[in-house]
Amino acid sequence: MSLKQVNRDTEVDERLAALMTNANAVRAVASAVEGTIGPKGLDTMLVDKFGEVVITNDGVTILDLMEVNHPAAKMLVKTAKSQQEQVGDGTTTATLIAGSLVNNGVEQVVKGVPVVRIIEGIRAGVKTALAFLQKEAQPLDINDPLLKRVALIAGREHEDIAELTLEAARLVGKNKLLDPNFKLLETVVAEVGAKNEVFQGVVINRTRMNRQMPAEIMGAKVLAIDDALEPEEIEEEALATEAGFNRFLQLQEEFRNNIQKIVELGVKLVIVDRSVSDAAEEILSDAGVMVLQRVSNKELRKAAEHTGARLIKRTGLKKDISEIEKLLGWAERVYEDEKLEHVRILGGAGESAATILVGAGTEEVVGERERIAKDAAAAVQAAIQGGIVAGGGAIELAAAREVEKERQKVRGMAAFGVDCVIEALKRPFSQIVSNAGFNPLEKVEEVWAAQAREEKNSLGVDCDTGDIVDMLERGIVDPAPVKIHALRTAGEVAEAILRIDTIIKKKETDTPDGRGKKEL
Known part of the structure; x- marks a missing residue:
């Protein structure tokens, strides 16, 4: 064998090694959530070094809390988080599809198919499947009985949630649910x-x-301050001078x-983003004003929107009283x-x-119920915005039949x-x-044939009887x-991972803050 041939084979082996490494990392991430999908899915326990435990079958929570070091695995986790941010559900589906695309793609590369051709085919297949899902x-x-099924x-069959x-969806109304800037899941507490x-209202966790100060107020005027409610500060050096001290007294007045x-x-x-001075607290308390300080910016803005208040800075109080x-x-x-302990x-x-106020008996349980409620709220809003398709994996199977055509x-x-x-x-x-608990190969073939025979894309399997x-x-x-976004993001991340044919360790570089070097 010539030296040229040896070098070429070595180069091919290195590229395959990079692909195989990435595929293995992606497979590990997908395996972490695969057992949670479906009505018979089980829970995952995550334990940190201090023994703190989180038990959940929420895909994005598992991916967010699990320790992930491999770059390709991190890309897949980011995809799941993107799915959660955009539509609030379907993270497990997106992860499974992306993992399968990468692993099947690598298998084709090992057989000798060029990566660029695989990517070309993935793009074509995903495009066809997306068009099919949108058509279906x-x-x-908002009053359709199927919305409760969604x-x-x-909500993992939690009737109360x-x-x-x-109830919350009907309270805010269809127009609000159709607003892309509004997220029903953010109303969950x-x-x-x-x-x-x-x-009908908002909660301030303060x-x-x-x-x-009064514990209850009827017919309240509301002031929202996106700042500290304290006098303007003067530098210590200035206070040492007579002019500076006089300026300090003037600002206090x-x-x-x-x-x-x-x-x-x-x-x-009065709702304040930061701290409130003792003097302000005393005056407002004597006047029977309720003051909430150090309110999160998110809650402050929600309260302002609900009450119709406009956020101001403390300097805005210098304006005329009519303004x-x-x-x-x-x-x-x-x-x-x-x-x-909230208002x-x-x-x-x-x-x-x-x-939407959701309660439970312990911190561990209430955390999981909050995740469940947010999934349910996100799904309800997504269904109103873009409609519904057959669940249980049936519509993906029908899409696969369409892609095969x-x-x-x-x-x-x-x-x-x-x-x-x-x-x-x-x-x-x-x-x-x-x-x-059923044989997946057998059931895939049965449903695939039944969908084709009866021309029904909604046929699937009853997970109780088979x-x-x-x-x-x-x-x-x-x-x-949820389905459309899951497939689209899965295709994008799979393409990005398959395009990587070399992994190089970066050299040490200076950190942006200049505090030495770090290895990337």
């Missing part, structure tokens, strides 16, 4: 010891500054006058729940808001990339029936946007 989506009204399936989610309820404006305006609730009045909001009722703002004059139109070796998509689309169904049933008739449905 059935619109859903909530139940995403499904009911809470539907979980508290230990709370009772399940939905109410209590009043002192017990002398101005600040007290500004606080007095709040009292004169009849404000009864400040225009920035105030209003709430029908504000009260502190001493048991749950509720109800009946605001601004945008309609709903809060298109395979004949693909030229050359790109067809092997299309095969990767076909196998990946079978993956969710296979894992669901496997978790239910019988072939119509998923739509059984109410086993999923939001179409």
Whole structure:
């Protein structure tokens, strides 16, 4: 064998090694969540070095908490998080499809198919499948009984959480659910010891500054300050001078006058992003004003939107009292729940808001119930926005059949990339029936043949009996946007990973803050 041939073989081996390494890392990530999918999916226990335990079958939670070091595995985890951020559900499906695309792609490379042809085929197959899913989506009204099935399936059959989610969805209305900037899952609040309820309003996870302030206010004017409620500061060096000290006294006096404006305006609730000075606390407390300090920016903005208040800085209090009045909001009722240690703002004059309050007996359980409720809320909103498709892996199997029809139109070796998509689309169904205790190879073939024979894309498997049933008739449905986004993101990350043919360790570089070197 010539030296040239040896070098060429070595180069090929190195590239295959990189692909195999990436494929193994992706396979490990997918295996961490595969046992959780479907109605018979089980839980995963995650334990940290301090012995803290999280028990869940929520895919994104598992991926977020598990220790991941390999770059390709991290890419897959980011894909799952992207799925969660965009549609709030379907992370396990996205992970399984992406993992299958990568592993099947690597197998084709080992057989001698060029990576560029595989990627070409994956793109073609994913495009066909996406078009099919969009065509199969059935619109859903907010009062449709199937919407509860969406909530139940995403909420892992928790009847109480499904009911809470539907109540909140109807409370905010269809137009709000269709708003891309609104996320129903963000209305979920979980508290230990709370009772399940939905109410029109927002929750601030803070209590009043002192017990002398009122615990309940009816018909409250609201002031929202995106700043500290303290006098402007003066540098210590300046305080040492007479002019600086006089300026300090002047600022203190101005600040007290500004606080007095709040009292004169009849404000009864002041929400502050940062800290509140002792002087402000004293004046407002004497005036019967409830003050909430160090409120998270997210909660502050939600309260402002609900009450119609406009956020201001502390310097905004220098304005004329008539100008400040225009920035105030209003709430029908504000009260502190001493048991749950939070304040509720109800009946605001601004945008309609709903809060889904979910309770449980312990911190561990309440955390899982919060994740379940957020999944249900996200699924309900996605179903309203983009309709529903047959669940239980049936629609992916039907999409695989559609892609197989298109395979004949693909030229050359790109067809092997299309095969990767076909196998990946079978993956969710296979894992669901496997978790239910059935032979996945047998059930895939049975349903594949039944769908073709009866021309019904909604046929799947009853995970209790193993019988072939119509998923739509059984109410086993999923939001179409969840499936569409899962397939799209899975295709993108699989392509990105398959394009990597060399892994190089970076040299040590200076850190951005100049504190030495780090190895990347």
